[in-house]
Amino acid sequence: MRDAFIVGVGQTPVGEHWDRGLRELGAEAVRAALDDAGFETAGALYVGNMLGGCVNGQENVATLVADAAGLLPVEALKIEAACASGGAAVRAAALAVAAGACDVAVAAGVEKMTDGAPDGIIAGLATAADQDYEASHGMSFVALSALLMRRYMHETGAPREAFAPFAVVAHANAATNGNAMFREPISAEQFGRSALVASPIGIFDAAPVCDGAAAVVVCSQEALRAHHKPVRIAAASVATDTIALAARSDVLTLSAAAVSAQKAYAAAGRGPKDMDLFEAHDAFTIITALSLEACGFAKRGEALRLAAEGCIAPGGCIPISTFGGLKARGHPVGASGAYQIVEAALQLRGEGGENQVKGARRALAQSVGGHGSVAVTHILEA
Amino acid sequence: MDLARYHRLRSAYYRLEGQRCTSCQAVQFPARTTCRICRARTLEPHRLSGRGTVYSHAEVGPAPRGFASPYLVALVQLEEGLLLTAQLTDVDPEDVMIGLPVEMVTRRIQEHGAQGYLVYGYKFRPILPRRKAS
Amino acid sequence: MRSAQPVGIAGYGAYVPRLRVRTSDISNAWRPRGAIAPAVAEKSVPGPDEDVVTMSIEAARTALDRAGTELERIGAVWVGTESKPYAVKPSATIVAEALGITPHVVAADMEFACKAGSEAMQAAVAFVGSGMVEAALAIGMDTAQSKPGDALEYTAGCGGAAYLFAAAEDALAVVEASVSHVTDTPDFFRREGAAYPEHGGRFTGEPSYFRHTRAASRRLLEDVGAGPEDFAHAVFHQPVPKFVEKVASELGFTPAQIDTGLVARRMGNAYAGSSLLGLAAVLDVARPGDRIFFCSYGSGAGSDAFAFRVTGRIEARRAGAAVADYLDRRQVVDGYGRYLQLRGKVRRG
Structure with missing residues (x-):
């Protein structure tokens, strides 16, 4: 397998795009990434998308985006791995280039959630859970996270307020990201006072419903050009776990996230201590905590201490969600994994602006779908 | 209306029927093609006790289509050791805690509109206080 | 029969x-x-x-x-x-x-x-x-x-x-005999597609509940050759407690005989479940050898009367939840609005 490099990035702002649908959002991000790379077209397009079918009534989303972006008759396929779809699309593009199937591939993630009715969005998100043994019993995505958070609090003795740093850091980072949905910082006190969505989960524990698209151009060594600032994909790995939360031997261990991280560390010949930043899947504060533990930054039950000590903030030992993360940049579900890769690449290119992690050389990005039933982990190197 | 789907699930939904492995005696729910412990395929239908304790719980606010909130959901740890996900019923939110003993009851779990199909299945409630048999 | x-x-x-x-x-x-x-x-x-x-x-x-x-x-x-x-x-x-x-x-x-x-x-x-x-x-x-x-x-x-x-x-209780007594009496009905039943007001009383309950009960007493005093308990259909008190008195049963089975006092009239629930409450306390008198009533109209004799197996067959356990497990709902919602009389828009 040959090396694959990210040489172009593109993204739309995350938010409520009342004037744009799946095709416009997807095409804008894809064109921006190709422009950034200086390529007119690509050999393949992989589009991560989760809710096109059940919320937008649109499957075949990759063809839709390829058409709108003027890339026909390119090979174009939708990649679906629930909330990890965007990350999985990047992995597909990296595989295509590494395998020699093409020299230039585009990976995008796109989601258009705000067209759906609220109960339709909740039902749509629940399609990532086990339909027979979770969703059919009224389990929502928020409720499943609430079950995890309650158990975590029970086992560690932590109060709700101990989860505040994840939201506070994410909102602070988003404040200087022009593409973020929420650009107002919040305080730990505001977090503590926030209304409950599904006790113990409050509105500041949860990422918002929103629209957005992001894309990266991946190419081979041979296709690199002089003006590129290539970011090498040192590892891209996927692992799975039981689709039903209840079937896991330890519900507080995201084993798919842990296995995919271990595979990525092994492939890159690196470990957690070598990472300069971590784009975590902070859809809920509890998932951030469990992801930090799964990726080896904290032992089981100790992620909250890491957060309390300031490790996750800019300048800390492992800055997370450096552009606001899913929590504050926004979580257009099937696109979030692609946003993570765009943001990590910007950091490694030294183009993070006010959000730049100084001297960033290596980044870990992890996308988690279906409450840990599937996880995609990337290690990127400058 | 998913009529066929719920029909397929009736043994599991109505009476909590899972499987027992005749090789290692492990019990599992729901049914699978292999034993979750020893991977043997020597599985027979097995009805679970339906008694356990609350392992974790949450109150659902905004509900998915087809459900009327608010309601309570839980991970329940059965006497057999395994966990399953279900709604709690006949209990107020302030009375639920981790470790609460619960028992299975068969209730409506979905109503597809006032004219539509009714899905029945397991839920859990606090164990009914019972007088001693005389 | x-x-x-x-x-x-x-x-x-x-x-x-x-x-x-x-x-x-x-x-x-x-x-x-x-x-x-x-x-x-x-x-x-x-x-x-x-x-x-x-x-x-x-x-x-x-x-x-x-x-x-x-x-x-x-x-x-x-x-x-x-x-x-x-x-x-x-x-x-x-x-x-x-x-x-x-x-x-x-x-x-x-x-x-x-x-x-x-x-x-x-x-x-x-x-x-x-x-x-x-x-x-x-x-x-x-x-x-x-x-x-x-x-x-x-x-x-x-x-x-x-x-x-x-x-x-x-x-645990043997059936001695039963009786069924029916006539065409339109005291209460619900047409196909109608949400609620219609009823005839006071017509549901004397010509309906009382006439059928009395007739079936007297027939059964004759059939088994017993008088009211031979039964430890008597259970009737329970539209309202006073209907039961009145018909029992007319038939010669004492308040003590109907007390245990009169569950409507605590939970209202459970329609087709009413008399059967009363019988369960009686079995919860009955002793071997007790005779139990039972008479239902259904609009339209008719009554089924049964005479039971409790056996020695009753003691071993009472594990699990008794009627009293369910009656004691009670949570009062927050007002008439919540009641309407629970009964589907108002639905989410």
Whole structure:
């Protein structure tokens, strides 16, 4: 397998795009990434998308985006791995280039959630859970996270307020990201006072419903050009776990996230201590905590201490969600994994602006779908 | 209306029927093609006790289509050791805690509109206080 | 009537939902201040996930557990009710599936207003008594319907009981004899597609409830050659407590004989479940040798009367939830609005 490099990035702002649908959002991000790379077209397009079918009534989303972006008759396929779809699309593009199937591939993630009715969005998100043994019993995505958070609090003795740093850091980072949905910082006190969505989960524990698209151009060594600032994909790995939360031997261990991280560390010949930043899947504060533990930054039950000590903030030992993360940049579900890769690449290119992690050389990005039933982990190197 | 789907699930939904492995005696729910412990395929239908304790719980606010909130959901740890996900019923939110003993009851779990199909299945409630048999 | 082979009750189980509504909350919504107090102080209300099927399953599980009968020996199940979850589709097949007694079983829903449950009992006695099946399950269960503001809304409650009938040698109470008495009397009915039943007001009293209950009861007493004083307990259908008190007195039963079975005082009228629930409350305390008098009533109209004799097996067949356990488990709902929501009288827009 040959090396694959990210040489172009593109993204739309995350938010409520009342004037744009799946095709416009997807095409804008894809064109921006190709422009950034200086390529007119690509050999393949992989589009991560989760809710096109059940919320937008649109499957075949990759063809839709390829058409709108003027890339026909390119090979174009939708990649679906629930909330990890965007990350999985990047992995597909990296595989295509590494395998020699093409020299230039585009990976995008796109989601258009705000067209759906609220109960339709909740039902749509629940399609990532086990339909027979979770969703059919009224389990929502928020409720499943609430079950995890309650158990975590029970086992560690932590109060709700101990989860505040994840939201506070994410909102602070988003404040200087022009593409973020929420650009107002919040305080730990505001977090503590926030209304409950599904006790113990409050509105500041949860990422918002929103629209957005992001894309990266991946190419081979041979296709690199002089003006590129290539970011090498040192590892891209996927692992799975039981689709039903209840079937896991330890519900507080995201084993798919842990296995995919271990595979990525092994492939890159690196470990957690070598990472300069971590784009975590902070859809809920509890998932951030469990992801930090799964990726080896904290032992089981100790992620909250890491957060309390300031490790996750800019300048800390492992800055997370450096552009606001899913929590504050926004979580257009099937696109979030692609946003993570765009943001990590910007950091490694030294183009993070006010959000730049100084001297960033290596980044870990992890996308988690279906409450840990599937996880995609990337290690990127400058 | 998913009529066929719920029909397929009736043994599991109505009476909590899972499987027992005749090789290692492990019990599992729901049914699978292999034993979750020893991977043997020597599985027979097995009805679970339906008694356990609350392992974790949450109150659902905004509900998915087809459900009327608010309601309570839980991970329940059965006497057999395994966990399953279900709604709690006949209990107020302030009375639920981790470790609460619960028992299975068969209730409506979905109503597809006032004219539509009714899905029945397991839920859990606090164990009914019972007088001693005389 | 007597079956060819002697038959009895091998196991029984009851069910009453946890929720109650105060009838004063209903009265406050519809009646002027100072109006006459409702006949019962509170009545049972099904939870949002309960209906005749779920309630029948729980009562039947208790009955089967108590009887200890092998599931494959149960050859019939009937659910008597006037609040079937489906207008067309049997409740009994869902109950049978949940109990694990499918597929070789006779199953159907019975309809005869408030007498549907005792109709199921007559059928079970006949099926077992003829030798067609070894054991048969008869259930009477209702989530009783009433129009908002109507007189029935103050009493229409929810609950019922399940009885597993089997050969007399395995019975906790043996059936001595039964009677059925019917006429065409249009005191109460509900047309297809109508949400609530209509009733004839005072016409539901003397020409309906009282005439049929008295006639069936007297016929049964003659049939078994006994007087009221020979029975430890008497159970009747319970539209309101005073109907039971009046008909019992007319027949010569004392207040002490009807006290235990008069569960309507605590939870209202469970329609097809009413008299069967009263019988379960009596069995919860009955002693070996006791004779129990039972007479249902259903609009339309008719009564089924049964005489039972309790056996020595009763003591060993009372594990699990008693009627009193369900009546003691009570949570009063927050006002008439919540009651309307729970009964589906108002629905989410």
